[in-house]
Amino acid sequence: MTLLRWQRPELAQGSPFRHLSTLRDEIDRLFESPLSALTQSSNQFLSGWMPAVDLYEDKDNLHLKAELPGMNKNDIEISIHEGVLTISGERKLDEKYREAEVYRSERTLGRFQRTLTLPAQISADKVKAYYQDGLLTVLLPKAEESKPKQIEIKAS
Amino acid sequence: MIGTMKTTIQNPTNEQVAAPSVSSAVFTSPDVNIYETDHGYTLEAEMPGVTRERLEVTLENNALTLVGRRGDADPPGTALYRESRPADFRRVFELDPVIDAQKIRAHIHQGLLTLELPKTEAVKPRRIAVD
Known part of the structure; x- marks a missing residue:
């Protein structure tokens, strides 16, 4: 166990060893990271499906967009708990292809789960979600207390 | 023997030939599944954000081209995370000659x-009556 991280002396800009030392940092980092973190990420990798998620923010709302092509609306779950939004669901192989010969299989089937820590307080009861053209859109209105406010300055 | 349906990796010269109908130069290749049964092939391609109006399926010289344009506008405001790619979808497949091009259906x-690509009657397996 390292008590104090070793600090490498700053190398001069343009030194031919600069890249080597970044490589060494990468390797150091690999050994420092706990094993559980490695297996966790590989589990996520093995279980496959990680749909792309975008998060946008404007004055009053957060907007989440997730690419979930070819799903059934009822197979998507959205929940918010203590400022953490989770979307999850499952995409199954269509029964009619079970007997078919598979020529190409690039689509990932199975379960997915994405978790995002929301950067603002949300009025959970006003959240709305839509699923159209394979895109999930979630409108997350900000709670009053996390909206920006203009403070009026009074003359004393 | 049943022939194979090959995926043609898009080559740069073809891209330029196809240029007139192409407005944006950046495309991403959609993920596909292809299944084969006795009756034909089924091709599924993932094109989130693409509507029927923004989809082009063309068949020319045995090359099946799928182009899907994203119609969805970005959500309002500033992006905090962005994992999706704004590129439109495009992919070209070379068709197995046993496919009956007249009967291809897409939705x-x-x-x-989903594309249904039925085989011509002549190649479908059938039982021959014994005299």
Whole structure:
């Protein structure tokens, strides 16, 4: 166990060893990271499906967009708990292809789960979600207390 | 023996030939599944954000081209995270000659394009009556 991280002396800009030392940092980092973190990420990798998620923010709302092509609306779950939004669901192989010969299989089937820590307080009861053209859109209105406010300055 | 349906990796010269109908130069290749049964092939391509109106399926010289343009506008405001790619979808497949090009059907539902590519009657397996 390292008590104090070793600090490498700053190398001069343009030194031919600069890249080597970044490589060494990468390797150091690999050994420092706990094993559980490695297996966790590989589990996520093995279980496959990680749909792309975008998060946008404007004055009053957060907007989440997730690419979930070819799903059934009822197979998507959205929940918010203590400022953490989770979307999850499952995409199954269509029964009619079970007997078919598979020529190409690039689509990932199975379960997915994405978790995002929301950067603002949300009025959970006003959240709305839509699923159209394979895109999930979630409108997350900000709670009053996390909206920006203009403070009026009074003359004393 | 049943022939194979090959995926043609798009080559740069073909891209330029196809240029007149192409407005944006950046495309991403949609993920596909292809199944084969005695009756034909089924091709599924993932094109989130693409509607029927923004989809082009063309067949020319045995090359089946799928182009899907994203119609969805970005959500309002500033992006905090962005994992999606704004590129439109395009992919070219070379068709197995046993496919009956007249009977190809396509539909898109929830961003999943499904193409039914039936085989010609002549190649479908059938039982021969014994005299």
